[in-house]
Amino acid sequence: MRDVGLETESSMDAMCSYLPLMCFLLFIQATEGFSGDNDHFMAIHYRKSGRPRFIYHRVQSIEKSLDLNRQLSDHNFNTPAHLHVGKFLPAGFDKAAFPRSHNRAQNLLAPSDTDVKVENLPIPQANVILVMLKMDVNKLNTTLLRKFRQGVAAALGLSPQQVHINRLNGRKNCVELFISPLNKKIGVPEALPSAEVLRSLNLHTLHQRLSHFGITEVSAEKNVLQGQHEADKLWTKEGFYTIVIFLSIFVIIVTCLMVLYRLKEKIQFSLRQDKKNQEIHLSPLPAQPTQSQAKRPSSMVQHEHIPKAVNVVVDPQCQGTFEIRPPLSAGPSPFKMKPVGLQERRGSNVSLTLDMSSLGMAEPFNVVPTPREKVAIEYLQSATRVLTRQKLRNIVQTSHLLHTEFMEIPMNFLDPKELNIPSHGTKNRYKTILPNPVSRVCLKTKNANDALSSYINANYIRGYGGGEKAFIATQGPMINTVNDFWQMVWQEDVPVIVMITKLKEKNEKCVLYWPEKRGIYGGVEVLVNSVKECDYYTIRNLTLKQGSQSRTVKHYWYTSWPDHKTPDSAQPLLQLMLDVQEDKKNFSGRGPVVVHCSAGIGRTGCFISTSIGCCQLKEKGVVDVLNIVCQLRMDRGGMVQTSEQYQFVHHALNLYESRLSEENVQ
Structure with missing residues (x-):
C-alpha cells in the first residue's frame, strides 16, 4: 500500500507540474479566439x-x-x-x-x-x-x-x-x-x-x-x-458600342462612295449612248417641198421653210457666204459619211448643207440637228426666270433650288471635230474648251490660206440687252499665243483687260503675257506706265503702239479667286466690276472688254454674268440670271462652270441689290 501511495503521490506531483503549462495553453487558446x-x-x-x-x-x-x-x-x-x-x-x-x-x-x-x-x-x-x-x-x-x-x-x-x-x-x-x-x-x-x-x-x-x-x-x-x-476588361459595353458606331459610319461612307461611283458610271454611259445615237442624215432636198416636209420643224434660228439647199462657204478670214443652189439630182446620194459625233448642246443650231462640188457630181447634203440637240438649243434660247428683289433675297437662301436649276442648263460645248481648222489644238489650253464657231474671234492675217494664224480661243459675248460684242471671253494666254492675244487686243480696240486667275494654281493657269516695263509682241509694243496695288487686285495702265498709232489700255489682275471655287466674299468682285464699268464709260466708243481666267468659262462667266445682272437690276429692278447664263452659253460653251459659281453670282447680285436699296433710301 505504501508503494501504491508513493506511486499516486508521484503521479499527482507530475500532474501538478504540468498544470501550469496546460493553463497557459488554454489561455492562449482563449485569447486567439477573441482575436x-x-x-x-x-x-x-x-x-x-x-x-x-x-x-x-x-x-x-x-x-x-x-x-x-x-x-x-x-x-x-x-x-x-x-x-x-x-x-x-x-x-x-x-x-x-x-x-x-x-x-x-x-x-x-x-x-x-x-x-x-x-x-x-x-x-x-x-x-x-x-x-x-x-x-x-x-x-x-x-x-x-x-x-x-x-x-x-x-x-x-x-x-x-x-x-x-x-x-x-x-x-x-x-x-x-x-x-x-x-x-x-x-x-x-x-x-x-x-x-x-x-x-x-x-x-x-x-x-x-x-x-x-x-x-x-x-x-x-x-x-x-x-x-x-x-x-x-477593355471589351466593355461602351467599347463595344464605340466599335459598332465606328463600323456603321465606315459602312455608310463606303456605301455613299459606291453610290456616287455608280451614278458617275451611269451618266457616262448615258453620254456615250447619246453620242452613238447622234447621226448625220444625208438626204437630198427637192426643189418643191412636199406637204410632209412643210410640216417638219425647221431650224431653230431660221423659222421659215428653206425650199432649197443652203451651202455655207467659210473662208480662212471667217467671212461666211451663203448660197442657195438647187440639188443636182433627185436620186439618192452616192456618198455615205460616218457620224462626226456631234456633241449634245452644240453652239450653232443652223441646218447646214455642205458644198460638195469639189468632189465632182456629188450633190450637197444636209446636217440635221438631232432631237436632243434641238431641245438643248430651244432651252438656251427660251429659258427664263425673272427674279424681283424680294425673290432674289429669298432664293439665295435655297442653294438646293439653284443647284437643281443649274444642272438643267445645257453646257453647249463644241465637239473638236466640228472645228475645221488644222492643228488648232496647239493653241488650246484645254482640248475640250473650244470657241463656238458662230461667235469666235478671228484674227486678220496676210495669208488667207493660213487658217491657223487666224485662230484664237476667244468668243464675242453679248452684253446687257443683247448688245453685240460687249465682252470677249478668252482663255489665259499660252507661251505660243501671247502674240495672238495682243494682236486681238489691238485689232478689237480693247480698252480694259480683266484677268481673274493666278499664273499658277497647282498647274500653270496662265503665262506672264505683259512686260515689266516695255515689250514687243509680234507687231504690238506694250509699255507699262504705272502699277497700283489694291486690296484684292492690281491695276496697270498700259500703252499699246503699232506703227505711229498708240492706245491706252487698263489691265486689272484679280488674284483672290480660286479655280473651280468661289471667293469667300462677293464684295471685291463687285468693286472690280464697278471699276471696269466706270472705265468702260470713260473709254466710250472703244471695243469690247477682254475677260479671261484660265479656261475662259468659269470665273470669266461669273464676272460677265454678274456685270450684266447688275445692269439689269439697276435699269429694271429685276434680274434674270437663268436667261443671262443661257445667253452666255450660246456664245461660248460652259460659261459659269459649276453650281457653286452659279450660286455665287446670285449672292453677288443680292449684295448689289442691297447697295441699290441703301442708295435709294439715302
Missing part, C-alpha cells in the same frame, strides 16, 4: 495527391464571429484607413486551401526562428505577396526581419518556418514573401497561391504585431494572366 482567428479545426485530411487541406466545421458560427470581430476591430482597435489588402481579400475568411497551424502549443514547440535570410528563389509571381512598408526596407536587419516574419506568421496563424522572405524590393519599398506548405520538401522551392493566403490574413493581428513597420498595403504580385484579364 478573430479560426480555432475550430477538427482534423487534417489528405487528398489523393497528398496535399493537406483543413476541413472547417461550424462555418456559419465562425463567419458570424469573424463579422463581429471585424466590427470590433473597426470601432475599438482603430485600424488605419491606409492599411488595406489587395483585390484578393474578401469581406470574410473563406475556407483555406493550405494548411495552417493554429495550435499555440505547436508554435511554441516548433524550432526557433534563427535562420532568417533573404532567399531570392525563382518563385512564380502568382505565389508572391507584396507587403508595402513605410520603413525603408534597406534598413531591415536580421532582428527586424525575424520580427517581421513572426508577425506575418501570427497574422496567418502559421509557423514562422512557413513564411519565407524572398526579396527586399527597394524600388517599391516592399517585402516580397511566399508561404510554403507544412510538408515542404527540403531543397525544393514550393509556395502556396497568394490569393488563398490573403484570404486567411488577420489584419488586426498583422497591425498589432507589426505596427512599428508602418504597413500600408498587402497585395498579390500582378502576373501575366492577371494582366491579360485586365486587358480583357
Whole structure:
C-alpha cells in the first residue's frame, strides 16, 4: 500500500507540474479566439495527391464571429484607413486551401526562428505577396526581419518556418514573401497561391504585431494572366458600342462612295449612248417641198421653210457666204459619211448643207440637228426666270433650288471635230474648251490660206440687252499665243483687260503675257506706265503702239479667286466690276472688254454674268440670271462652270441689290 501511495503521490506531483503549462495553453487558446482567428479545426485530411487541406466545421458560427470581430476591430482597435489588402481579400475568411497551424502549443514547440535570410528563389509571381512598408526596407536587419516574419506568421496563424522572405524590393519599398506548405520538401522551392493566403490574413493581428513597420498595403504580385484579364476588361459595353458606331459610319461612307461611283458610271454611259445615237442624215432636198416636209420643224434660228439647199462657204478670214443652189439630182446620194459625233448642246443650231462640188457630181447634203440637240438649243434660247428683289433675297437662301436649276442648263460645248481648222489644238489650253464657231474671234492675217494664224480661243459675248460684242471671253494666254492675244487686243480696240486667275494654281493657269516695263509682241509694243496695288487686285495702265498709232489700255489682275471655287466674299468682285464699268464709260466708243481666267468659262462667266445682272437690276429692278447664263452659253460653251459659281453670282447680285436699296433710301 505504501508503494501504491508513493506511486499516486508521484503521479499527482507530475500532474501538478504540468498544470501550469496546460493553463497557459488554454489561455492562449482563449485569447486567439477573441482575436478573430479560426480555432475550430477538427482534423487534417489528405487528398489523393497528398496535399493537406483543413476541413472547417461550424462555418456559419465562425463567419458570424469573424463579422463581429471585424466590427470590433473597426470601432475599438482603430485600424488605419491606409492599411488595406489587395483585390484578393474578401469581406470574410473563406475556407483555406493550405494548411495552417493554429495550435499555440505547436508554435511554441516548433524550432526557433534563427535562420532568417533573404532567399531570392525563382518563385512564380502568382505565389508572391507584396507587403508595402513605410520603413525603408534597406534598413531591415536580421532582428527586424525575424520580427517581421513572426508577425506575418501570427497574422496567418502559421509557423514562422512557413513564411519565407524572398526579396527586399527597394524600388517599391516592399517585402516580397511566399508561404510554403507544412510538408515542404527540403531543397525544393514550393509556395502556396497568394490569393488563398490573403484570404486567411488577420489584419488586426498583422497591425498589432507589426505596427512599428508602418504597413500600408498587402497585395498579390500582378502576373501575366492577371494582366491579360485586365486587358480583357477593355471589351466593355461602351467599347463595344464605340466599335459598332465606328463600323456603321465606315459602312455608310463606303456605301455613299459606291453610290456616287455608280451614278458617275451611269451618266457616262448615258453620254456615250447619246453620242452613238447622234447621226448625220444625208438626204437630198427637192426643189418643191412636199406637204410632209412643210410640216417638219425647221431650224431653230431660221423659222421659215428653206425650199432649197443652203451651202455655207467659210473662208480662212471667217467671212461666211451663203448660197442657195438647187440639188443636182433627185436620186439618192452616192456618198455615205460616218457620224462626226456631234456633241449634245452644240453652239450653232443652223441646218447646214455642205458644198460638195469639189468632189465632182456629188450633190450637197444636209446636217440635221438631232432631237436632243434641238431641245438643248430651244432651252438656251427660251429659258427664263425673272427674279424681283424680294425673290432674289429669298432664293439665295435655297442653294438646293439653284443647284437643281443649274444642272438643267445645257453646257453647249463644241465637239473638236466640228472645228475645221488644222492643228488648232496647239493653241488650246484645254482640248475640250473650244470657241463656238458662230461667235469666235478671228484674227486678220496676210495669208488667207493660213487658217491657223487666224485662230484664237476667244468668243464675242453679248452684253446687257443683247448688245453685240460687249465682252470677249478668252482663255489665259499660252507661251505660243501671247502674240495672238495682243494682236486681238489691238485689232478689237480693247480698252480694259480683266484677268481673274493666278499664273499658277497647282498647274500653270496662265503665262506672264505683259512686260515689266516695255515689250514687243509680234507687231504690238506694250509699255507699262504705272502699277497700283489694291486690296484684292492690281491695276496697270498700259500703252499699246503699232506703227505711229498708240492706245491706252487698263489691265486689272484679280488674284483672290480660286479655280473651280468661289471667293469667300462677293464684295471685291463687285468693286472690280464697278471699276471696269466706270472705265468702260470713260473709254466710250472703244471695243469690247477682254475677260479671261484660265479656261475662259468659269470665273470669266461669273464676272460677265454678274456685270450684266447688275445692269439689269439697276435699269429694271429685276434680274434674270437663268436667261443671262443661257445667253452666255450660246456664245461660248460652259460659261459659269459649276453650281457653286452659279450660286455665287446670285449672292453677288443680292449684295448689289442691297447697295441699290441703301442708295435709294439715302
